[in-house]
Amino acid sequence: MRYFLVKSSIAIVSAYLFTATVLYASDRGHEEPHWGYDGIAGPEKWGSLKSGHERCQDGERQSPIDIKISEATEGKTLESIFVHYTNAPLEIVNNGHTIQVNGDGHSTAVIGGKEFTLVQLHFHEGSEHTVDGKQYPMEVHLVHQSEVGELAVIGVFMDIGDPNEVVKTVFDNMPAQAGEKKVDDGIKINATGLLPDRRGFYHYLGSLTTPPCTQIVEWYVMKEPITISEAQHAQFQKLYKNTFRPTQELGARKLLHK
Ligand SMILES: [Zn+2]
Numbered sequence: 001m002r003y004f005l006v007k008s009s010i011a012i013v014s015a016y017l018f019t020a021t022v023l024y025a026s027d028r029g030h031e032e033p034h035w036g037y038d039g040i041a042g043p044e045k046w047g048s049l050k051s052g053h054e055r056c057q058d059g060e061r062q063s064p065i066d067i068k069i070s071e072a073t074e075g076k077t078l079e080s081i082f083v084h085y086t087n088a089p090l091e092i093v094n095n096g097h098t099i100q101v102n103g104d105g106h107s108t109a110v111i112g113g114k115e116f117t118l119v120q121l122h123f124h125e126g127s128e129h130t131v132d133g134k135q136y137p138m139e140v141h142l143v144h145q146s147e148v149g150e151l152a153v154i155g156v157f158m159d160i161g162d163p164n165e166v167v168k169t170v171f172d173n174m175p176a177q178a179g180e181k182k183v184d185d186g187i188k189i190n191a192t193g194l195l196p197d198r199r200g201f202y203h204y205l206g207s208l209t210t211p212p213c214t215q216i217v218e219w220y221v222m223k224e225p226i227t228i229s230e231a232q233h234a235q236f237q238k239l240y241k242n243t244f245r246p247t248q249e250l251g252a253r254k255l256l257h258k
Contacts, residue, residue, distance in 0.1 A: 035211050036097075043245050046211045056213035062248035063206030063219060064128035064155075067255065072202055075256030081154065081199055081220060082110040083192060085118060090187040092170065096178035097210065098122045098243055099236070101170055107191060109144055111152040112203075112218060116144035121191055125236060126244040127157050128209050129202075129221050136225060137233050139244070140194050141209075151208075152218040154201075156194055161227030166193035171235045196224035203256045209245045223257070 035041045035049055047057020055062070085107040093100045100122040107118035120143050127139035138158035145151055158167075169189060175182050200223040207215040 037243050037245075046213065049211065053212045055207065055215055056211055059207060059213055059215055060249075060251050061206055061215040061253060062213060063209050063217060064130075064245060064247050065204065065206065065250050065255075066130045066133060066247040067202050067221065068250075069132055071250070072255045072257040075203060075258050078203060078256055078258040079110075079113045080258070081201065083195065084108045084110075085191045087188040087190045089183070089185040090169070090173060090189050091181070091183045092173055092175065093181045094175040094178050094239070098124065098240060099170070099174045101189060101191075103191075109152075109154075111144060111154070111220060114146055114150070114152075116146050116150075116152050118191060119143050119145045121194065123158075123236060123240070124209075124244045125240050126242050128244045128247075129155055129157070130247055131157075135244075138228065138236065140226075142191060142194065150218070151216050152220065154195070155219065155221040156196065157222065157225035158228050158233075159225040160230055160233060163229035163232055164193065164226055166190065167228050167232055171232055174236075174239060176239065194226060196222050196226050198224045200224065201258055203258070204250070204253055206248075206253075 035046055037043065041049060043056075047054055088104040088107060091102040091104070093102065100120050102120045103118040105117060109116050109118060122141055122143070124139045124141070125137075127136035129139060136157040136159055140156045140158060142154040142156070143151065144153065158164075166189060169187060173182055173184070173187065202221045202223065204219050206217050206219045207213045208217060
């Protein structure tokens with residue numbers, strides 16, 4: 001089942017590569033936001049807002065999901081995640097939907113035994129995935145792309161606790177206006193600091209959690225959250241609040257854990 005899904009996602013990936021590039025590798029932060037998280041352009045409407053976004057409505061492999069721990073099977077053949085993130089000069093964008101930090105192409109990771117490059121990372125206020133119905137204050141998505149365009153996203157829950165140093169660097173440099181971008185070679189970001197110490201994860205096959213909801217994402221959601229302080233959470237909320245898509249049905253998919 002998994003093999004088939006992965007194969008089919010490779011097959012459709014070239015068709016969606018342009019879209020994925022726009023979403024993930026882009027500096028096109030100035031693009032007009034045509035969808036949102038509430039009201040007439042909210043998640044319930046995403047599928048009908050624009051042609052090409054139909055999967056948001058009729059897709060059967062959508063993300064995020066509620067992770068029901070009792071439904072997660074041990075993935076005996078799942079490989080551990082190995083990250084090789086380097087210090088990257090800060091390139092940070094307010095794209096109108098979130099704050100996004102672009103990778104410089106040198107941070108890599110071996111995920112599911114395959115080599116990926118960290119393309120960008122971004123934040124959701126209100127976690128997108130939930131665990132047995134529990135929503136965390138925030139979630140960071142580390143978006144990786146392979147040479148042939150496969151996408152693997154590591155999701156990390158952000159709970160309230162001790163402040164996080166990498167989050168401090170990012171949040172202290174967030175452009176306040178949608179469409180704004182800041183580049184500063186003097187500031188370095190190492191995304192390793194956004195990962196928990198223990199790297200156990202949940203894994204399933206899903207989609208982008210924003211339009212066009214393309215079903216090409218291998219999801220790896222870390223079991224252990226990182227922490228940010230109350231003040232850091234409030235700092236982000238000044239720019240973005242409630243930027244999560246509601247959870248979608250797992251359906252026939254397998255939820256694995258390691
Ligand atoms: Zn995301």
